[in-house]
Every structure is written in C-alpha cells, then in structure tokens.
Amino acid sequence: MSHSSAPSSWPFDSVLVANRGEIAVRVLRTVKKLGLRGIVVYHAADRGALAVTMADQAIEITGSTPVAAYLDAAQILAAAKASGAGAIHPGYGFLSENTGFARAVEAAGLVFIGPRPEQIELMGDKVRARNFVEKGGFPVAPSAIEDDDPATFVERARLVGAPLLIKPSAGGGGKGMRIVRDLSLLEGEIERARSEGLRYFGDGRLYVERYIENPRHIEVQVLGDAYGNVVHVFERECSVQRRFQKIVEETPSPALDAPLRERICETAAGIARSAGYRNAGTVEFIFGQGGEFYFLEMNTRLQVEHPVTEEITGLDLVHEQLRVAAGETLRLQQHDIRSSGHSIEFRIYAEDPGRGYTPTTGPVLVLHPPQGEGVRWDSGVVQGGEVTSAFDPMIAKLIIRGRDRSDAIARADAALRDTVLLGCKTNTAFLRRLIAHPAFIAGDVHTGFLDANPQIAADPELGEDRLQALLAVAAMSTQPLREGADVIPELHAAIGDWTN
Amino acid sequence: MHHAFKLGDAEHNVALSRGPGVYRLHREGHTVSVTLAELHNGRALLSIGDHSVEVVVATRGDDVFVHLDGEAYQLRYRHPLDRLAASAGGSADDSIRAPMPGSIVAVQVTVGDAVTKGQTLLVMESMKMETTIAAPRDGVIEALSYEKGQTFDRDALLVKLAAAGKA
Numbered sequence: 001m002s003h004s005s006a007p008s009s010w011p012f013d014s015v016l017v018a019n020r021g022e023i024a025v026r027v028l029r030t031v032k033k034l035g036l037r038g039i040v041v042y043h044a045a046d047r048g049a050l051a052v053t054m055a056d057q058a059i060e061i062t063g064s065t066p067v068a069a070y071l072d073a074a075q076i077l078a079a080a081k082a083s084g085a086g087a088i089h090p091g092y093g094f095l096s097e098n099t100g101f102a103r104a105v106e107a108a109g110l111v112f113i114g115p116r117p118e119q120i121e122l123m124g125d126k127v128r129a130r131n132f133v134e135k136g137g138f139p140v141a142p143s144a145i146e147d148d149d150p151a152t153f154v155e156r157a158r159l160v161g162a163p164l165l166i167k168p169s170a171g172g173g174g175k176g177m178r179i180v181r182d183l184s185l186l187e188g189e190i191e192r193a194r195s196e197g198l199r200y201f202g203d204g205r206l207y208v209e210r211y212i213e214n215p216r217h218i219e220v221q222v223l224g225d226a227y228g229n230v231v232h233v234f235e236r237e238c239s240v241q242r243r244f245q246k247i248v249e250e251t252p253s254p255a256l257d258a259p260l261r262e263r264i265c266e267t268a269a270g271i272a273r274s275a276g277y278r279n280a281g282t283v284e285f286i287f288g289q290g291g292e293f294y295f296l297e298m299n300t301r302l303q304v305e306h307p308v309t310e311e312i313t314g315l316d317l318v319h320e321q322l323r324v325a326a327g328e329t330l331r332l333q334q335h336d337i338r339s340s341g342h343s344i345e346f347r348i349y350a351e352d353p354g355r356g357y358t359p360t361t362g363p364v365l366v367l368h369p370p371q372g373e374g375v376r377w378d379s380g381v382v383q384g385g386e387v388t389s390a391f392d393p394m395i396a397k398l399i400i401r402g403r404d405r406s407d408a409i410a411r412a413d414a415a416l417r418d419t420v421l422l423g424c425k426t427n428t429a430f431l432r433r434l435i436a437h438p439a440f441i442a443g444d445v446h447t448g449f450l451d452a453n454p455q456i457a458a459d460p461e462l463g464e465d466r467l468q469a470l471l472a473v474a475a476m477s478t479q480p481l482r483e484g485a486d487v488i489p490e491l492h493a494a495i496g497d498w499t500n
Numbered sequence: 501m502h503h504a505f506k507l508g509d510a511e512h513n514v515a516l517s518r519g520p521g522v523y524r525l526h527r528e529g530h531t532v533s534v535t536l537a538e539l540h541n542g543r544a545l546l547s548i549g550d551h552s553v554e555v556v557v558a559t560r561g562d563d564v565f566v567h568l569d570g571e572a573y574q575l576r577y578r579h580p581l582d583r584l585a586a587s588a589g590g591s592a593d594d595s596i597r598a599p600m601p602g603s604i605v606a607v608q609v610t611v612g613d614a615v616t617k618g619q620t621l622l623v624m625e626s627m628k629m630e631t632t633i634a635a636p637r638d639g640v641i642e643a644l645s646y647e648k649g650q651t652f653d654r655d656a657l658l659v660k661l662a663a664a665g666k667a
Contacts, residue, residue: 359626361601361654365558365565366542389601389626417570422542422558429571459508466568467512468532469555472525472548474505474564474575475516476536477557481503485516485523 011326012086012111014039017051018076019091021380022397023302024051027089030318032056039083041076043069045390050380057083066390070094073101077108087111087325089318093392096301097124113325115279115300122275123298133295136274138267141286141294143209145169154190157208158183165211166190168197168204175200179211212294214446216287217241218253220268221309221317223332224277225324231334232269233309233317235261236282239445240434242357242457247427248434249305250344251312254405254443255287264293269334271298280306280321289446304347304397307378311343311401342408343401346416346431348379350393353430354459359393362386362424370415374401374408387424395426405443409435430457504578505564511578594642596633596659602626603651609659613641621659622646633658 014037017024024040028051031038040055043066052058059079063069070076071094080088088105090096090113102117114120123129134140144156147169157164162183168176176196180189194204221233237253238246256264268283275298282303284296306317315337324330350360367383379396381387387395398415402408416432433456439445450456462470475481502513515526522533525548537545542556556567562577606623609615615635622633639661646652 358631359600361626363560365560366556366567368541368556420542420556420567420572422556422565422567422572423560425574426572432570462507465551467507468525468527469546469548469553469568470507470566470573470575471505471512471514471527472532472534473536473544473546473555473557473566473568474577475503475514475525476523476534476546477559477564478503478505478562478577480577481514481516484503485518 010034010036010086010322013037014056014083014085015087015089015113015322016041016076016080016083016085017055017089017091018070019089019094019096020046020049020051020070021391022378022394023091023093023304023380024049025054025380026307026378027091027302027318028054030316030322031089033316034319034322039080039085041070041079045388048382048385050382059083073098073104077104077110080105080110081108085110087113087322089113089321090301092301092304097299099124111325113279113321115277115281119275119277119279120300123281123300126297129297130295132275133271136271138271138274139292139294141210141212143207145207146205147207153206154187157190158186160208160210163211163213164208166193166206166208168193168201169207170197170201170203170205210294212286212288212292214289214448215239216253216255216446217246217284217296218255218264218287218293219282219284219303220265221303221306222268222272222277222281222283223317223320223324223330224272224279224281225330226278226327227329228273228276229330230269230273230277231330231332231337232265233313233315233337234339235265235268236303236305236308238305239447240440240449241447242353242450246305247347247349248344248431249308250342250405250408251308252339252342260291267293271295278324280317304394305345307376307397307399308343308345311376311399312339312341313337341401341403342405343399344405344408344412346398346400346412347394348396348398348419348421348431349427350387350395350424351427352425353427353457357427357457359389360387360425361389364421365423366420367422368418368420369396370398370418372411372415372418374411375399375415376401395421395424406441409441433460503580505575506578507573507575594639594661594663595657596621596636596661598624598652598654598656598658599631600626601651601653601656602631604646604648605630607644607646607648609641609644611641611644615639615641615661624658635661637661637664639664 015031016039017027028038037056039057040051041059041061042052045066061069061075095101099117099121102112105112130140142160146153163181166178178189178193198204216239218235218237220235224230235253236249236251238249240248271283282299285293286296287293351357364385369377376399381395400408400412402411416428419428502515504511504513517524522535524531525534532549535547542558544557546553546555558565564575566573602624605625609621617637619635620632624631642662643660645657
C-alpha cells in the first residue's frame with residue numbers, strides 16, 4: 001500500500017468505524033497510519049475482537065441482537081458524540097448504504113466517509129438506477145415491460161432479441177420464468193408464461209429481458225471527488241459464486257482483452273461521473289460470453305473485495321475515501337493509475353461446502369494465518385475467539401498477489417494449504433479444489449459454475465493412509481485412550497500384537 | 501478395550517496400547533507404532549510406522565481437530581457407555597440434538613404426539629438459513645426443550661423421544 005502524504009490538515013482528527021470484523025480492522029489500519037484517532041463501536045459479542053483491541057477507543061453498543069446494535073444509527077451517533085469523533089466510516093453492509101444514516105451523520109456536523117446521501121438514494125433503488133444509467137446512454141440489458149403498453153408488448157418483446165427471459169411481473173423464485181431461444185415461439189411462450197403467472201401469483205402481467213447465458217460478473221472500482229472528477233481503478237471479476245454470493249474475486253479479469261477492458265472501465269467511470277459521484281464505489285456489470293455487458297447496479301461504498309484492486313495498483317482505497325470525504329480533490333488522474341501483476345481474493349467462510357455450504361460455528365482453537373510473499377490476510381478473528389451464528393460466516397479474506405495469474409494461483413494453493421484454523425470447519429480445502437479445476441485455471445467460469453460442477457464442493461474420499469494418520473492423532477490426543485494404554489502392561493500390548 | 505471416533509458420518513474403532521518407547525494403534529486387525537511429539541502452538545510431529553508428518557492438533561471436550569496435509573478434520577470421541585446404550589436399544593436416537601447453534605422458527609409437534617420417522621418436528625434457523633429437524637425414528641415425543649423464538653447452542657437437546665417400546 002502507498003504511504004503518500006496526508007493532506008496538511010484533516011478537517012477531522014478522529015474517525016469512528018461503524019462496523020465490525022475484518023473491515024473494521026482494515027479501516028482502522030489506515031486511520032492509524034495517517035495519524036488519526038481510531039474509534040470503534042462494538043457489541044458485547046465482539047468484545048475480544050481485533051478491531052476492539054487495536055482501536056484507540058472502543059464504545060460498547062447494545063441491541064436486541066448483535067446485528068441490531070450495528071444497525072442502530074442513534075446509538076452510533078451518540079457514541080460518535082461521546083468520543084468526539086469527527087468522521088464516521090460505515091465500512092460495508094450494516095448502515096453503509098443507508099441514506100437516512102448518511103443524512104443524520106451530516107446533520108450532526110460530522111463527515112460521512114461515503115457519497116452524498118442523494119447518491120446513495122439514486123443507486124439504492126434498482127429501477128431508478130437502471131433508468132438513470134439508460135438515460136445517460138450507458139448499456140442496460142434490453143427489456144420490455146408489458147404494463148408500459150400492453151397492446152405492443154409482443155412487438156417490444158421481439159425487439160429485446162433472443163435469447164430472452166419471460167418473467168411474471170408479480171413473480172419471484174424462478175416460478176413461471178421461461179427462456180425463449182427461438183423468436184418464432186415467442187407468442188406461444190408468452191401465453192404459457194401468462195397462464196403460469198396467473199396460476200402461481202394470480203397475476204398474468206409479464207415482462208421480458210435479454211437472457212445472458214452463463215454470464216460473468218465483472219465490476220469496476222471507481223473513485224470520485226466532490227468536484228466531478230472521477231477515475232476508474234480497473235475491474236474485478238467475481239464470477240465464482242455460491243448462493244448468489246461471491247467467494248473468489250480477481251483482477252485483472254481473464255475475460256477481458258485490452259480494448260474491452262478499457263471500454264468497460266470507461267463505461268463505469270462515465271456512469272459515476274454522470275452521477276457526480278463522490279467516494280470509492282463499484283459499478284457492477286453482467287457480462288455475456290460474446291463480450292456484451294450491461295449495467296447491473298452500483299454499490300456506493302467500499303467493497304468486500306477491494307483489496308485485490310489495492311494489490312495490483314498500490315493504492316490504499318480507504319485513504320482515498322478519507323481524502324475525498326475531507327473535501328480534497330482527487331490526487332490521481334487516470335494516467336497515474338497503473339496496474340501490475342495479478343491478484344485473487346478468497347473469502348474464507350465458516351461453512352461446510354460438502355453439505356450445501358451450510359454455516360458452521362465453533363471456537364477458534366488454533367489459527368495460523370498463511371505467510372509469505374504476496375500473501376495478505378485480512379481478518380477480524382483471532383486465535384481464542386469464537387465463530388458464532390450472530391454474524392455473516394466470513395472469517396477472513398486471503399488476498400494473493402502474483403506476477404501473473406498462474407503465479408497467483410500457485411501461491412494461492414500454497415497459502416490455502418498453510419492456512420490452519422481448528423475448531424470450526426472452513427472452506428479452505430474446497431477453495432483448493434476449485435482453483436485446481438481446469439475451467440478455473442483456464443479462466444473460463446461463470447456465475448453458475450459451482451452449481452454446474454457440484455463435485456467441487458463434495459468431500460473427496462479419504463485415503464486409507466490419511467484415515468489411519470487421523471485416527472492415530474485422535475487416539476493419542478484423547479485422555480481415555482492414553483490412560484488406558486499407559487496402565488496396560490507391556491504384556492497385554494504384546495498379546496495385542498500376537499492377535500494380528 | 502476398543503474405542504471409537506466419529507469422522508464425518510462414519511465411526512471407526514481403534515485401540516491404543518503401550519509398546520517400548522512408542523504407542524501402538526490397533527485397527528481392523530492391524531497394528532502400527534505411533535508417536536506424537538508436541539512442538540509448539542498446536543504443531544506436532546506424528547510418526548506412524550516408518551512415516552512422519554507434521555500436524556496441528558487441538559482438542560475441546562470430546563472433539564479432536566487435526567490439520568493434516570493442508571486440510572482440517574474433526575474427529576469426535578464416542579464414549580463407550582453411549583455406544584453400549586446405543587447398541588442396546590437405539591437410545592442414541594432418543595435425544596435429538598442441535599446440529600448447529602440457532603433459534604427455533606417453528607415447533608410442529610407437542611409432547612405426547614406420536615411421530616413417524618422423517619416427520620418434521622422443528623424448524624430451526626441458523627445464519628439466516630432454515631433447517632428442519634426430523635424424527636430419526638417412529639416414536640412419541642417425551643419432551644421439547646425450546647419454544648419458538650428461543651436460541652440454543654450446538655448439541656443442545658432439542659427433542660426427547662420416549663424410549664422405544666415404552667410408547
């Protein structure tokens with residue numbers, strides 16, 4: 001990360017982090033590096049957490065559940081006032097994209113480390129954001145809504161082009177959806193979808209949108225200041241997902257060549273510029289196998305996977321967030337931002353991939369984070385801590401940097417192998433199987449990849465040698481077996497040998 | 501005496517005895533010599549037969565956690581008395597315990613209800629995911645430990661079935 005000089009004087013001398021876990025640690029690291037005072041709020045469930053230990057001041061907040069505490073804007077503002085905080089960093093999740101919270105922070109005379117509230121509002125509403133982006137001339141997936149003009153619906157649906165997806169307007173959960181690959185079948189399929197919609201939802205209204213086969217998820221990091229300047233900080237590909245949640249993110253995307261990369265990154269910067277966007281943000285696209293891409297949504301906050309961008313550019317995105325929130329102009333122009341090498345992030349989850357990725361909990365009895373060149377471990381969990389069901393099951397982020405993609409994959413395999421966490425099942429072995437898969441190595445994945453390849457998640461057969469070694473360790477580590485063996489005389493043991 | 505460890509869904513019988521300077525692991529008619537030399541912070545050197553491998557080991561209650569060759573495993577010691585009881589009349593199935601910590605979303609039976617194997621007894625929620633708890637066998641509900649909305653830890657006793665034959 002860069003250690004560029006701070007502005008000569010910050011308009012605030014302390015930052016309260018309204019978050020927990022690894023992102024609270026991540027933000028505090030930069031706050032402290034800049035010589036600012038770091039304050040954190042915490043629920044009792046996080047009393048022993050790393051963020052609480054490293055903050056200059058930690059203020060306990062309460063709630064009917066631990067999550068409710070971190071969503072309690074009034075309590076967090078009271079904590080900011082009591083601690084004399086000058087600014088609030090919301091991290092991701094919780095209150096980070098809550099317009100009311102951003103307004104309340106500003107109304108309290110504090111600096112919100114994020115965008116202006118109206119920008120959160122614009123991008124927080126999917127339909128409004130899509131219309132805004134479309135009006136700006138940026139690509140959105142072609143679609144047609146029957147309600148707009150029922151008389152011309154079939155014609156407009158035909159213009160969307162094949163393949164297309166027909167959905168009931170009142171629908172959800174995939175019910176009544178039909179994919180049309182041959183437009184000559186369009187009218188019949190519309191009627192079938194309508195009767196299904198009526199049957200499932202009592203509502204036959206429909207809409208259609210272009211269907212992207214085996215899409216990739218590609219997003220672009222942007223940075224904007226309060227004066228209309230916006231740059232992009234390249235893309236991230238996050239196509240490997242389970243249950244619609246990202247688990248591996250990388251940059252550069254293996255799907256893009258230089259001209260396409262330039263186009264998608266400039267499109268994202270253009271969208272942010274048209275919104276007058278201030279703060280770090282992420283513009284997400286759905287990317288088709290033919291290279292077409294469409295706006296999905298914009299996240300107006302720091303993203304979980306921001307570290308891969310930092311690793312290939314040397315930027316500290318939290319530092320840049322603090323600068324623009326403090327009213328500084330962007331210190332970087334587009335040509336100042338260069339990338340080198342390849343970076344991949346792995347979300348280390350407390351879960352059992354072999355059992356449908358069900359969450360696991362347990363004590364963190366032993367934690368040996370991986371070490372070595374190009375290895376970054378962002379975590380809020382420490383040895384002696386506990387993984388509970390109170391929060392999201394993400395334990396840590398393992399971020400790898402390599403000369404190129406294959407170097408990064410090789411380093412990742414070693415780092416995942418060396419990651420020791422005992423007491424709570426994690427997905428590290430699954431992640432090793434994933435990155436050893438030929439399709440991943442070829443960079444040829446899409447958002448349905450794990451569903452289409454369930455064998456990656458399945459526990460492999462345990463070899464006889466490994467089973468014997470595990471039972472030997474278990475026997476040697478279990479009191480009744482050790483004691484039993486110690487009191488049995490040698491003779492008895494010898495008999496045990498004879499019997500074989 | 502033979503002991504058992506549960507690894508995944510499978511149970512494995514082993515015995516341990518003492519040899520000169522080493523322990524001996526007896527399993528499925530075979531015997532190998534074993535030593536486990538503790539290093540630091542959970543690391544240990546396992547020698548088994550003429551092979552050696554570094555492992556990381558942690559224990560908690562009846563659980564032994566082992567990191568071996570890049571993967572983590574959990575083995576659970578089965579107490580001989582529990583196993584005896586289980587083999588004597590299926591009483592291991594009498595107690596239905598929580599597979600993970602969570603809270604009760606719905607209780608679909610009441611005490612005294614006759615239930616059939618596979619019938620949903622409870623719906624629990626853990627980390628925003630719902631899981632149903634089903635009857636492991638036919639039987640009669642003897643006790644319910646929690647009401648809707650209450651939270652519990654892993655392995656908490658959720659439902660007790662009347663002992664087989666008592667119904």
